[in-house]
Amino acid sequence: MFKRLYWLGFIGIIFATVFACCSNLRIGIYRFGGYDLSPLIDVGWRITSGQVPYRDFICTLPPSLYLLVAAMFKLRGVTWQSLLLAASVSSFLFILVGLRIVSLMRASFGGPARLLIFTAYSFGVLEGLLAVNHPWHSTLTQDFIVYAALGTLALINAQSVTRRHIVELGCHLTIAYAGLLLSKPNTAFPALMICIACLVVAGMVRFAVIISAATLCVASLALGTVHASLFQMLKTYSELGDRALPRFFFIGVIPTHTTFGNTDFSIFGLETVVVYFVLCPVFLLCLRLYWRNRAHLQPNAALILGWGCCLVSLIGLGTNVDIKIVDAPAMLLGLAILTLIHQEFTSPLRGRYVAACFSILFLAFFFSLTRARMINVGEWATNDCGPRILFHDSFFGTFHNCAVLPEILHNVDSTIAANPSSRVFFGPRLEFLYARDRISSPRQLPLWWHPGSSYPIKDQANIIHDFDLDHFDLLIFLKTDRTGMPKPLLHDIASNFHQIQGTDQLEIYHRN
Numbered sequence: 474m475f476k477r478l479y480w481l482g483f484i485g486i487i488f489a490t491v492f493a494c495c496s497n498l499r500i501g502i503y504r505f506g507g508y509d510l511s512p513l514i515d516v517g518w519r520i521t522s523g524q525v526p527y528r529d530f531i532c533t534l535p536p537s538l539y540l541l542v543a544a545m546f547k548l549r550g551v552t553w554q555s556l557l558l559a560a561s562v563s564s565f566l567f568i569l570v571g572l573r574i575v576s577l578m579r580a581s582f583g584g585p586a587r588l589l590i591f592t593a594y595s596f597g598v599l600e601g602l603l604a605v606n607h608p609w610h611s612t613l614t615q616d617f618i619v620y621a622a623l624g625t626l627a628l629i630n631a632q633s634v635t636r637r638h639i640v641e642l643g644c645h646l647t648i649a650y651a652g653l654l655l656s657k658p659n660t661a662f663p664a665l666m667i668c669i670a671c672l673v674v675a676g677m678v679r680f681a682v683i684i685s686a687a688t689l690c691v692a693s694l695a696l697g698t699v700h701a702s703l704f705q706m707l708k709t710y711s712e713l714g715d716r717a718l719p720r721f722f723f724i725g726v727i728p729t730h731t732t733f734g735n736t737d738f739s740i741f742g743l744e745t746v747v748v749y750f751v752l753c754p755v756f757l758l759c760l761r762l763y764w765r766n767r768a769h770l771q772p773n774a775a776l777i778l779g780w781g782c783c784l785v786s787l788i789g790l791g792t793n794v795d796i797k798i799v800d801a802p803a804m805l806l807g808l809a810i811l812t813l814i815h816q817e818f819t820s821p822l823r824g825r826y827v828a829a830c831f832s833i834l835f836l837a838f839f840f841s842l843t844r845a846r847m848i849n850v851g852e853w854a855t856n857d858c859g860p861r862i863l864f865h866d867s868f869f870g871t872f873h874n875c876a877v878l879p880e881i882l883h884n885v886d887s888t889i890a891a892n893p894s895s896r897v898f899f900g901p902r903l904e905f906l907y908a909r910d911r912i913s914s915p916r917q918l919p920l921w922w923h924p925g926s927s928y929p930i931k932d933q934a935n936i937i938h939d940f941d942l943d944h945f946d947l948l949i950f951l952k953t954d955r956t957g958m959p960k961p962l963l964h965d966i967a968s969n970f971h972q973i974q975g976t977d978q979l980e981i982y983h984r985n
Contacts, residue, residue, distance in 0.1 A: 479584040483572070486595045490568045493599050494561035497841075501557040501606045503861070503873045504844045506851020507902030508956070512920035512927070513607065517542035518551055518908030520699050524916065527705035531919040531928045531936075533713060536655040536696055536706060537617065538610045543699065551908050553869045556607045564602040567616045568595050574627050574645060577638050581630040586813050590626075592827075593809035594619050596834045597802025603834075603841040604798050611795050614656040615802045618664045621649035622782050622806055625668045629675040629774040646684050651691035654703075658710055660789045664803070667781035675774035712929035719791025744845060747836060748797040752804060755822070755829045756783065759808055762821060775814045782807025796846050801833050851902070853878045868909035877978060884976040885910070885949060892947050892983075898940075900950035901957060915943045922957030937962045948982040 516526075516534055520543035526532040532539065545559040575591045582590070597619045601612030624645040631639065646668075653665040672681035693703055725742035763770065770776065782803045789800030812822050840846060847854040859875040866872060866882060885906060889897060898915060899906045901922050907914040917939035919928035928936060940962060948970055955963055970982035 479588050482588045483591065486591060487568070487572070490565060490595065490599065493603055494565050497561045497564075497602055497606060498554070498557050500841055500844075501553075501560075502869075502871060504847045504851075504854035505553075505869070505872070505874055505878055506847050506849075506854045507905070508921070509609070509850040510607070511902055511904035513538070513542060513556070513609070514905040514908045515914055515920050517546045517556075519914045519920075521546045521551060522913065524914065525700045527701055527709060529916045530914070531709075531917070531932070533709055533927055534920065535610050535614070535657045535661070536699075536701070537613050537652055538608060538656075540655070540695060540699065541608050541613065551868070551911075553872070559608050560602055560606060563608065563613070563616070564598050567598045567620055570620065570645065571595060571598070571623055574623050574642070577642060578627045578630065580632045581627070582813065589827075590623070590806075590809050590813065592830060593805045594623050596830050597805050600802060600833055600837040601799055603837040604796060605846055606841065606844075609799075610657045611660075611789070611793055611799045614653075614661045615789070615799060617649055617652035617656050617661065618782070618785060618803045619806045621646065621653055621664060621668050622778060622803070622810070624649050625671050625778055626775065626810060628677070628680075629671055629778070643680070643684060643687075647687040647691055650684060650688040651695065654688060654692045655695060655706075659792045660785050660800070660803070663788060664781070664785045667778065667785065671774040671778045671781070674777060709929075712931065713925055719788070721794055722791045724794060744796045744798065744840070748801065748833070751829050751832045751836070752801060755808060755825050756804060758825060759783075759811055759822060763811070763815075766815070770815060773814075775810060779807045779810035779814065782810065796840070796849060798833065798837055798840065805830055805833065853881075866909075868905075880976075881951075881978050882909075884979050888947070888949060888979070888981055895946035895983075896944060897947045897949065898943070898945040900948065901954050902951055903949060906949075915940075915945075918943070924957060924959070927957070933959050933961070937965060941965070944984075946984050950980045950982075952978055952980055 512534060516532060516539045519530055520526065520539060524530055526536075526539065541559055541563060542556065545555045545562075549555040549558060571591060571594045575587050575594075578587055578590070598616055601609075601615055605612050624642060628639075628642045628646065631642070650665055650668065653661040653668075655661075669681050669685060672678075672684070689703070696702055696706065723745065726745050786800050786802075786804035786807065789803070790797055793800060808822070808826055812826060844854060848856065852858060853874060858877055861873050862876050862879070863871065863873055864879040866879070881903075885903075889895075889910065897912055904914075904921060906912070918936060921927045924930050924933070937959065948966065952975075966982065970984055973981050973983050975981045
Protein backbone atom coordinates (compact mmCIF):
# COMPACT_ATOMS: atom_id res chain seq x y z
CA MET A 474 0.00 0.00 0.00
CA PHE A 475 2.70 2.49 1.05
CA LYS A 476 4.86 1.53 -1.90
CA ARG A 477 1.99 2.31 -4.23
CA LEU A 478 1.57 5.72 -2.57
CA TYR A 479 5.24 6.50 -3.12
CA TRP A 480 4.92 5.66 -6.78
CA LEU A 481 1.85 7.86 -7.01
CA GLY A 482 3.94 10.66 -5.49
CA PHE A 483 6.60 10.32 -8.18
CA ILE A 484 3.98 10.12 -10.93
CA GLY A 485 2.23 13.18 -9.50
CA ILE A 486 5.45 15.20 -9.68
CA ILE A 487 5.96 14.19 -13.31
CA PHE A 488 2.41 15.22 -14.18
CA ALA A 489 2.95 18.52 -12.33
CA THR A 490 6.14 19.03 -14.35
CA VAL A 491 4.35 18.44 -17.66
CA PHE A 492 1.58 20.81 -16.60
CA ALA A 493 4.06 23.52 -15.55
CA CYS A 494 6.10 23.22 -18.74
CA CYS A 495 3.01 23.41 -20.96
CA SER A 496 1.37 26.23 -19.00
CA ASN A 497 4.63 28.17 -19.18
CA LEU A 498 4.26 28.35 -22.97
CA ARG A 499 0.83 29.89 -22.50
CA ILE A 500 1.56 32.22 -19.59
CA GLY A 501 4.67 33.53 -21.33
CA ILE A 502 2.71 35.35 -24.02
CA TYR A 503 1.43 37.86 -21.45
CA ARG A 504 3.53 40.95 -20.74
CA PHE A 505 7.04 41.80 -21.87
CA GLY A 506 9.61 43.82 -19.96
CA GLY A 507 12.72 45.29 -21.49
CA TYR A 508 15.74 45.65 -19.28
CA ASP A 509 16.66 42.00 -18.58
CA LEU A 510 15.09 40.58 -21.71
CA SER A 511 16.88 42.76 -24.23
CA PRO A 512 20.40 41.40 -23.53
CA LEU A 513 18.97 37.88 -23.29
CA ILE A 514 17.50 38.13 -26.79
CA ASP A 515 20.41 40.09 -28.24
CA VAL A 516 23.11 37.66 -27.09
CA GLY A 517 21.29 34.75 -28.72
CA TRP A 518 20.84 36.76 -31.91
CA ARG A 519 24.49 37.81 -32.02
CA ILE A 520 25.72 34.23 -31.73
CA THR A 521 23.12 32.96 -34.19
CA SER A 522 24.22 35.57 -36.72
CA GLY A 523 27.89 34.61 -36.38
CA GLN A 524 29.33 36.91 -33.72
CA VAL A 525 31.72 35.43 -31.15
CA PRO A 526 31.43 36.24 -27.43
CA TYR A 527 34.37 38.12 -25.89
CA ARG A 528 35.86 38.75 -29.35
CA ASP A 529 33.10 40.55 -31.25
CA PHE A 530 31.15 41.94 -28.31
CA ILE A 531 31.48 42.45 -24.58
CA CYS A 532 29.66 39.59 -22.90
CA THR A 533 29.28 39.26 -19.14
CA LEU A 534 26.31 36.88 -19.23
CA PRO A 535 27.34 33.34 -18.23
CA PRO A 536 27.84 30.82 -21.06
CA SER A 537 25.20 28.38 -19.81
CA LEU A 538 22.58 31.03 -20.58
CA TYR A 539 23.77 32.22 -23.97
CA LEU A 540 24.58 28.71 -25.20
CA LEU A 541 21.01 27.59 -24.40
CA VAL A 542 19.40 30.64 -26.02
CA ALA A 543 21.59 30.50 -29.14
CA ALA A 544 20.96 26.78 -29.54
CA MET A 545 17.20 27.23 -29.36
CA PHE A 546 17.28 30.18 -31.77
CA LYS A 547 19.18 28.03 -34.25
CA LEU A 548 16.79 25.10 -33.82
CA ARG A 549 13.44 26.87 -33.59
CA GLY A 550 14.05 30.32 -35.05
CA VAL A 551 14.64 33.75 -33.54
CA THR A 552 11.29 34.23 -31.79
CA TRP A 553 9.94 34.79 -28.30
CA GLN A 554 8.30 31.37 -28.39
CA SER A 555 11.75 29.80 -28.80
CA LEU A 556 12.77 31.30 -25.45
CA LEU A 557 9.66 30.01 -23.72
CA LEU A 558 10.29 26.58 -25.21
CA ALA A 559 13.93 26.68 -24.08
CA ALA A 560 12.85 27.31 -20.48
CA SER A 561 10.21 24.55 -20.53
CA VAL A 562 12.37 21.93 -22.25
CA SER A 563 15.44 22.56 -20.08
CA SER A 564 13.33 22.34 -16.89
CA PHE A 565 11.72 19.10 -18.06
CA LEU A 566 15.14 17.60 -18.81
CA PHE A 567 16.43 18.60 -15.37
CA ILE A 568 13.45 16.83 -13.77
CA LEU A 569 14.05 13.68 -15.86
CA VAL A 570 17.75 13.42 -14.99
CA GLY A 571 16.87 14.08 -11.34
CA LEU A 572 14.38 11.21 -11.44
CA ARG A 573 17.06 8.95 -12.89
CA ILE A 574 19.56 9.88 -10.17
CA VAL A 575 16.96 9.27 -7.47
CA SER A 576 16.33 5.82 -8.94
CA LEU A 577 20.05 5.08 -8.53
CA MET A 578 19.73 5.90 -4.81
CA ARG A 579 17.43 2.92 -4.19
CA ALA A 580 20.00 1.03 -2.13
CA SER A 581 20.92 4.09 -0.06
CA PHE A 582 17.53 5.55 0.82
CA GLY A 583 14.06 4.11 1.30
CA GLY A 584 10.98 5.08 -0.64
CA PRO A 585 9.85 7.97 1.60
CA ALA A 586 13.37 9.46 1.66
CA ARG A 587 13.72 9.27 -2.12
CA LEU A 588 10.31 10.85 -2.60
CA LEU A 589 11.25 13.68 -0.22
CA ILE A 590 14.54 14.38 -1.99
CA PHE A 591 12.90 14.24 -5.43
CA THR A 592 10.14 16.57 -4.26
CA ALA A 593 12.68 19.12 -3.01
CA TYR A 594 14.69 18.83 -6.22
CA SER A 595 11.70 19.02 -8.58
CA PHE A 596 9.96 21.85 -6.77
CA GLY A 597 13.22 23.80 -6.91
CA VAL A 598 13.46 23.40 -10.67
CA LEU A 599 9.79 24.24 -11.22
CA GLU A 600 9.97 27.36 -9.02
CA GLY A 601 12.44 29.01 -11.35
CA LEU A 602 10.47 28.04 -14.43
CA LEU A 603 7.18 29.39 -13.09
CA ALA A 604 8.50 32.53 -11.42
CA VAL A 605 10.75 33.71 -14.25
CA ASN A 606 9.18 31.99 -17.29
CA HIS A 607 12.10 32.48 -19.69
CA PRO A 608 15.74 31.30 -19.54
CA TRP A 609 17.73 33.38 -17.07
CA HIS A 610 21.17 33.03 -15.50
CA SER A 611 20.00 32.90 -11.87
CA THR A 612 17.39 30.19 -12.42
CA LEU A 613 19.59 28.14 -14.74
CA THR A 614 22.40 28.31 -12.19
CA GLN A 615 20.10 27.05 -9.45
CA ASP A 616 19.04 24.18 -11.71
CA PHE A 617 22.66 23.13 -12.16
CA ILE A 618 23.32 23.56 -8.43
CA VAL A 619 20.54 21.18 -7.36
CA TYR A 620 21.45 18.77 -10.19
CA ALA A 621 25.09 18.72 -9.05
CA ALA A 622 24.15 18.40 -5.37
CA LEU A 623 21.73 15.54 -6.06
CA GLY A 624 24.32 13.65 -8.11
CA THR A 625 26.97 14.24 -5.44
CA LEU A 626 24.64 12.98 -2.72
CA ALA A 627 23.88 9.83 -4.72
CA LEU A 628 27.58 9.14 -5.21
CA ILE A 629 28.84 9.75 -1.68
CA ASN A 630 26.01 7.57 -0.29
CA ALA A 631 26.26 4.90 -2.97
CA GLN A 632 25.74 1.38 -1.59
CA SER A 633 25.76 -1.92 -3.50
CA VAL A 634 25.79 -0.18 -6.89
CA THR A 635 27.34 -1.63 -10.02
CA ARG A 636 30.28 -0.19 -11.91
CA ARG A 637 27.87 0.84 -14.65
CA HIS A 638 25.89 2.95 -12.17
CA ILE A 639 29.08 4.56 -10.87
CA VAL A 640 30.05 5.48 -14.44
CA GLU A 641 26.57 6.84 -15.04
CA LEU A 642 26.75 8.99 -11.91
CA GLY A 643 30.16 10.17 -13.05
CA CYS A 644 28.63 11.29 -16.36
CA HIS A 645 25.86 13.14 -14.49
CA LEU A 646 28.39 14.89 -12.29
CA THR A 647 30.57 15.85 -15.25
CA ILE A 648 27.64 17.48 -17.00
CA ALA A 649 26.40 19.14 -13.80
CA TYR A 650 29.84 20.42 -12.79
CA ALA A 651 30.52 21.70 -16.31
CA GLY A 652 27.17 23.49 -16.16
CA LEU A 653 28.23 25.09 -12.88
CA LEU A 654 31.55 26.17 -14.34
CA LEU A 655 29.66 27.90 -17.16
CA SER A 656 26.99 29.46 -14.93
CA LYS A 657 26.70 32.60 -12.83
CA PRO A 658 29.88 32.58 -10.76
CA ASN A 659 28.65 34.16 -7.51
CA THR A 660 26.69 31.00 -6.63
CA ALA A 661 27.85 28.42 -9.19
CA PHE A 662 31.55 28.52 -8.31
CA PRO A 663 31.02 28.05 -4.53
CA ALA A 664 28.58 25.21 -5.28
CA LEU A 665 31.14 23.54 -7.55
CA MET A 666 33.85 23.77 -4.90
CA ILE A 667 31.53 22.39 -2.22
CA CYS A 668 30.54 19.40 -4.35
CA ILE A 669 34.14 18.53 -5.20
CA ALA A 670 35.13 18.98 -1.53
CA CYS A 671 32.38 16.51 -0.56
CA LEU A 672 33.87 13.90 -2.90
CA VAL A 673 37.28 14.42 -1.29
CA VAL A 674 35.87 14.20 2.25
CA ALA A 675 34.07 11.00 1.26
CA GLY A 676 37.44 9.47 0.32
CA MET A 677 36.92 9.70 -3.46
CA VAL A 678 40.00 11.78 -4.19
CA ARG A 679 40.92 10.00 -7.42
CA PHE A 680 37.33 10.16 -8.60
CA ALA A 681 37.23 13.90 -7.79
CA VAL A 682 40.37 14.50 -9.85
CA ILE A 683 38.99 12.57 -12.82
CA ILE A 684 35.63 14.36 -12.66
CA SER A 685 37.36 17.74 -12.37
CA ALA A 686 39.47 17.06 -15.45
CA ALA A 687 36.43 15.83 -17.39
CA THR A 688 34.51 18.95 -16.28
CA LEU A 689 37.17 21.24 -17.72
CA CYS A 690 37.12 19.32 -21.00
CA VAL A 691 33.33 19.36 -21.35
CA ALA A 692 33.11 23.06 -20.47
CA SER A 693 35.85 23.90 -22.96
CA LEU A 694 34.15 21.88 -25.68
CA ALA A 695 30.84 23.63 -25.00
CA LEU A 696 32.47 27.05 -25.30
CA GLY A 697 34.32 25.87 -28.39
CA THR A 698 31.00 25.49 -30.20
CA VAL A 699 30.77 29.31 -30.24
CA HIS A 700 34.56 29.81 -30.67
CA ALA A 701 35.04 31.05 -27.10
CA SER A 702 37.27 29.78 -24.30
CA LEU A 703 37.31 29.35 -20.54
CA PHE A 704 40.19 31.80 -20.28
CA GLN A 705 38.18 34.54 -21.99
CA MET A 706 35.19 33.84 -19.76
CA LEU A 707 37.22 33.99 -16.53
CA LYS A 708 39.13 37.07 -17.70
CA THR A 709 35.84 38.90 -18.31
CA TYR A 710 34.53 37.98 -14.86
CA SER A 711 37.74 39.17 -13.20
CA GLU A 712 37.41 42.63 -14.79
CA LEU A 713 33.91 43.36 -13.50
CA GLY A 714 33.05 45.54 -10.55
CA ASP A 715 32.52 44.16 -7.08
CA ARG A 716 29.17 42.34 -7.05
CA ALA A 717 30.26 39.81 -4.41
CA LEU A 718 29.25 41.82 -1.34
CA PRO A 719 25.97 40.61 0.24
CA ARG A 720 24.17 43.93 -0.13
CA PHE A 721 20.83 42.80 -1.49
CA PHE A 722 19.27 40.62 1.22
CA PHE A 723 16.57 43.23 1.78
CA ILE A 724 16.35 44.83 -1.63
CA GLY A 725 13.08 46.72 -1.89
CA VAL A 726 12.41 46.33 1.84
CA ILE A 727 14.84 48.72 3.53
CA PRO A 728 14.46 52.26 2.09
CA THR A 729 18.18 52.52 1.32
CA HIS A 730 17.96 49.32 -0.76
CA THR A 731 15.06 50.23 -3.03
CA THR A 732 17.21 51.50 -5.89
CA PHE A 733 20.09 49.98 -7.81
CA GLY A 734 21.65 52.21 -10.41
CA ASN A 735 18.74 54.02 -12.06
CA THR A 736 16.22 51.27 -11.40
CA ASP A 737 13.57 51.32 -8.68
CA PHE A 738 13.27 47.98 -6.92
CA SER A 739 10.67 48.92 -4.31
CA ILE A 740 8.28 46.47 -6.00
CA PHE A 741 10.61 43.65 -4.87
CA GLY A 742 9.85 44.36 -1.21
CA LEU A 743 6.65 42.37 -0.72
CA GLU A 744 8.01 39.31 -2.55
CA THR A 745 11.19 39.42 -0.47
CA VAL A 746 9.25 39.50 2.80
CA VAL A 747 6.92 36.67 1.75
CA VAL A 748 9.74 34.37 0.63
CA TYR A 749 11.68 35.00 3.84
CA PHE A 750 8.51 34.39 5.84
CA VAL A 751 8.36 30.90 4.33
CA LEU A 752 12.07 30.00 4.35
CA CYS A 753 13.41 31.51 7.56
CA PRO A 754 11.43 29.48 10.15
CA VAL A 755 12.48 26.18 8.58
CA PHE A 756 16.11 27.21 8.13
CA LEU A 757 16.38 28.62 11.67
CA LEU A 758 14.77 25.49 13.13
CA CYS A 759 17.29 23.32 11.27
CA LEU A 760 20.11 25.52 12.54
CA ARG A 761 18.84 25.29 16.10
CA LEU A 762 18.49 21.49 15.89
CA TYR A 763 22.01 21.18 14.57
CA TRP A 764 23.42 23.37 17.35
CA ARG A 765 21.52 21.41 19.99
CA ASN A 766 22.78 18.04 18.67
CA ARG A 767 26.22 19.17 17.48
CA ALA A 768 28.05 16.97 20.03
CA HIS A 769 26.40 13.83 18.61
CA LEU A 770 26.73 14.67 14.90
CA GLN A 771 29.81 13.40 13.14
CA PRO A 772 31.06 15.67 10.32
CA ASN A 773 30.77 13.88 6.99
CA ALA A 774 30.40 14.62 3.29
CA ALA A 775 26.60 14.63 3.36
CA LEU A 776 26.56 17.10 6.24
CA ILE A 777 28.92 19.41 4.34
CA LEU A 778 26.77 19.08 1.22
CA GLY A 779 23.53 19.92 3.06
CA TRP A 780 24.88 23.01 4.80
CA GLY A 781 26.83 23.91 1.67
CA CYS A 782 23.60 24.08 -0.34
CA CYS A 783 22.11 26.37 2.31
CA LEU A 784 25.21 28.56 2.18
CA VAL A 785 25.04 28.84 -1.61
CA SER A 786 21.40 29.86 -1.34
CA LEU A 787 22.30 32.55 1.19
CA ILE A 788 25.02 33.86 -1.14
CA GLY A 789 22.45 34.18 -3.92
CA LEU A 790 19.91 35.85 -1.65
CA GLY A 791 22.50 38.44 -0.65
CA THR A 792 24.19 39.13 -3.99
CA ASN A 793 21.56 38.61 -6.70
CA VAL A 794 19.39 41.52 -7.78
CA ASP A 795 16.27 39.46 -8.39
CA ILE A 796 13.14 38.20 -6.70
CA LYS A 797 14.28 36.02 -3.84
CA ILE A 798 12.34 32.92 -4.80
CA VAL A 799 14.87 32.17 -7.56
CA ASP A 800 17.54 31.42 -4.92
CA ALA A 801 15.34 29.14 -2.78
CA PRO A 802 15.95 25.78 -4.58
CA ALA A 803 19.45 25.18 -3.20
CA MET A 804 18.27 25.79 0.36
CA LEU A 805 15.25 23.50 -0.01
CA LEU A 806 17.46 20.68 -1.26
CA GLY A 807 20.07 21.34 1.41
CA LEU A 808 17.46 21.15 4.17
CA ALA A 809 16.12 17.92 2.67
CA ILE A 810 19.61 16.41 2.75
CA LEU A 811 20.08 17.41 6.40
CA THR A 812 16.69 15.95 7.27
CA LEU A 813 17.56 12.64 5.62
CA ILE A 814 20.97 12.11 7.14
CA HIS A 815 20.13 13.14 10.73
CA GLN A 816 17.24 11.40 12.43
CA GLU A 817 17.32 14.08 15.13
CA PHE A 818 16.04 16.53 12.53
CA THR A 819 13.35 14.38 10.96
CA SER A 820 10.41 14.59 13.39
CA PRO A 821 10.61 18.33 14.21
CA LEU A 822 11.34 19.35 10.62
CA ARG A 823 9.22 17.06 8.48
CA GLY A 824 5.89 18.89 8.64
CA ARG A 825 7.33 22.40 8.44
CA TYR A 826 9.68 21.45 5.65
CA VAL A 827 6.98 19.91 3.46
CA ALA A 828 4.76 22.93 4.11
CA ALA A 829 7.61 25.24 3.07
CA CYS A 830 8.19 23.29 -0.16
CA PHE A 831 4.55 23.51 -1.19
CA SER A 832 4.31 27.15 -0.09
CA ILE A 833 7.30 28.13 -2.22
CA LEU A 834 5.87 26.27 -5.22
CA PHE A 835 2.51 27.97 -4.69
CA LEU A 836 4.24 31.36 -4.52
CA ALA A 837 6.06 30.60 -7.77
CA PHE A 838 2.77 29.69 -9.44
CA PHE A 839 1.20 32.90 -8.08
CA PHE A 840 4.14 34.96 -9.34
CA SER A 841 3.73 33.23 -12.71
CA LEU A 842 0.03 34.07 -13.03
CA THR A 843 0.54 37.66 -11.89
CA ARG A 844 3.73 38.04 -13.98
CA ALA A 845 5.40 39.52 -10.89
CA ARG A 846 8.98 39.25 -12.10
CA MET A 847 8.14 40.58 -15.56
CA ILE A 848 6.60 43.61 -13.87
CA ASN A 849 9.86 44.06 -11.95
CA VAL A 850 12.02 44.24 -15.08
CA GLY A 851 9.93 46.28 -17.48
CA GLU A 852 7.73 49.35 -17.43
CA TRP A 853 5.78 47.95 -20.39
CA ALA A 854 4.61 45.10 -18.18
CA THR A 855 3.41 47.03 -15.14
CA ASN A 856 -0.21 47.09 -14.02
CA ASP A 857 -0.52 50.82 -14.70
CA CYS A 858 0.78 50.82 -18.30
CA GLY A 859 -2.76 50.51 -19.63
CA PRO A 860 -5.27 47.81 -20.57
CA ARG A 861 -4.00 44.62 -22.24
CA ILE A 862 -4.51 44.22 -25.96
CA LEU A 863 -3.88 41.33 -28.33
CA PHE A 864 -1.43 41.93 -31.16
CA HIS A 865 0.55 39.91 -33.69
CA ASP A 866 4.23 40.37 -34.43
CA SER A 867 6.97 38.64 -36.41
CA PHE A 868 9.05 38.07 -33.27
CA PHE A 869 6.46 37.85 -30.47
CA GLY A 870 3.83 35.98 -32.46
CA THR A 871 0.39 36.27 -30.86
CA PHE A 872 1.00 38.32 -27.73
CA HIS A 873 -0.86 40.15 -24.96
CA ASN A 874 0.55 43.43 -23.66
CA CYS A 875 -0.47 46.97 -22.93
CA ALA A 876 -0.70 49.10 -26.07
CA VAL A 877 2.63 50.87 -25.58
CA LEU A 878 4.66 47.87 -26.78
CA PRO A 879 2.98 47.39 -30.20
CA GLU A 880 2.99 51.18 -30.62
CA ILE A 881 6.75 51.26 -30.06
CA LEU A 882 7.25 48.36 -32.49
CA HIS A 883 5.13 50.12 -35.13
CA ASN A 884 6.97 53.42 -34.67
CA VAL A 885 10.35 51.72 -34.91
CA ASP A 886 9.27 49.94 -38.11
CA SER A 887 8.13 53.26 -39.59
CA THR A 888 11.36 55.00 -38.64
CA ILE A 889 13.55 52.29 -40.15
CA ALA A 890 11.42 52.17 -43.30
CA ALA A 891 11.91 55.94 -43.71
CA ASN A 892 15.70 55.49 -43.38
CA PRO A 893 16.28 52.22 -45.26
CA SER A 894 20.07 52.38 -45.62
CA SER A 895 20.88 53.82 -42.20
CA ARG A 896 23.10 52.10 -39.65
CA VAL A 897 20.85 51.85 -36.58
CA PHE A 898 21.66 51.92 -32.85
CA PHE A 899 19.01 50.99 -30.29
CA GLY A 900 19.23 52.50 -26.83
CA PRO A 901 18.65 50.90 -23.41
CA ARG A 902 15.74 48.42 -23.19
CA LEU A 903 15.43 48.37 -26.98
CA GLU A 904 18.37 46.07 -27.79
CA PHE A 905 15.98 43.17 -28.48
CA LEU A 906 14.98 45.00 -31.69
CA TYR A 907 18.20 43.94 -33.42
CA ALA A 908 16.94 40.36 -33.31
CA ARG A 909 13.34 41.25 -34.07
CA ASP A 910 14.23 43.27 -37.16
CA ARG A 911 17.16 41.02 -38.17
CA ILE A 912 19.58 43.96 -37.94
CA SER A 913 23.25 43.27 -37.29
CA SER A 914 24.04 44.04 -33.65
CA PRO A 915 26.89 46.53 -33.10
CA ARG A 916 30.27 44.95 -32.45
CA GLN A 917 32.56 45.69 -29.50
CA LEU A 918 29.70 47.16 -27.48
CA PRO A 919 28.09 45.69 -24.34
CA LEU A 920 24.80 43.82 -24.48
CA TRP A 921 23.22 46.36 -22.12
CA TRP A 922 24.42 49.43 -20.28
CA HIS A 923 25.36 48.84 -16.67
CA PRO A 924 28.88 49.94 -15.64
CA GLY A 925 30.72 47.23 -13.73
CA SER A 926 28.10 44.61 -14.58
CA SER A 927 27.56 44.61 -18.35
CA TYR A 928 31.04 45.91 -19.10
CA PRO A 929 34.27 46.60 -17.17
CA ILE A 930 34.45 50.22 -16.06
CA LYS A 931 38.06 50.42 -17.21
CA ASP A 932 36.91 49.79 -20.80
CA GLN A 933 34.68 52.86 -20.97
CA ALA A 934 37.07 54.84 -23.19
CA ASN A 935 37.39 51.91 -25.60
CA ILE A 936 33.61 51.53 -25.75
CA ILE A 937 33.18 55.20 -26.68
CA HIS A 938 35.86 54.81 -29.35
CA ASP A 939 34.20 51.69 -30.77
CA PHE A 940 30.84 53.47 -30.78
CA ASP A 941 32.38 56.10 -33.05
CA LEU A 942 33.91 53.43 -35.29
CA ASP A 943 30.48 51.85 -35.82
CA HIS A 944 29.46 55.15 -37.46
CA PHE A 945 25.77 54.91 -36.69
CA ASP A 946 23.44 57.01 -38.82
CA LEU A 947 20.32 56.64 -36.70
CA LEU A 948 19.91 56.43 -32.92
CA ILE A 949 16.61 55.28 -31.41
CA PHE A 950 15.97 55.79 -27.69
CA LEU A 951 13.01 55.48 -25.40
CA LYS A 952 11.93 58.90 -24.17
CA THR A 953 14.47 60.22 -21.64
CA ASP A 954 15.94 56.71 -21.14
CA ARG A 955 19.74 56.61 -21.17
CA THR A 956 20.02 54.10 -18.32
CA GLY A 957 23.65 53.20 -17.60
CA MET A 958 25.15 54.90 -20.66
CA PRO A 959 28.45 56.69 -19.86
CA LYS A 960 28.22 60.47 -19.70
CA PRO A 961 31.15 60.98 -22.13
CA LEU A 962 29.26 58.87 -24.66
CA LEU A 963 26.14 60.99 -24.20
CA HIS A 964 28.23 64.13 -24.73
CA ASP A 965 29.63 62.57 -27.90
CA ILE A 966 26.10 61.83 -29.13
CA ALA A 967 25.01 65.41 -28.39
CA SER A 968 27.93 66.72 -30.44
CA ASN A 969 27.57 64.47 -33.47
CA PHE A 970 23.81 63.90 -33.75
CA HIS A 971 20.71 66.05 -33.93
CA GLN A 972 17.22 65.09 -32.85
CA ILE A 973 14.58 64.64 -35.51
CA GLN A 974 10.86 64.28 -35.09
CA GLY A 975 10.09 61.33 -32.83
CA THR A 976 6.94 59.89 -31.25
CA ASP A 977 5.26 59.89 -27.87
CA GLN A 978 7.52 56.99 -26.77
CA LEU A 979 10.69 57.41 -28.85
CA GLU A 980 13.48 59.92 -29.33
CA ILE A 981 15.23 59.67 -32.69
CA TYR A 982 18.60 61.15 -33.59
CA HIS A 983 20.30 61.48 -36.98
CA ARG A 984 23.99 62.03 -37.62
CA ASN A 985 24.95 65.63 -38.37
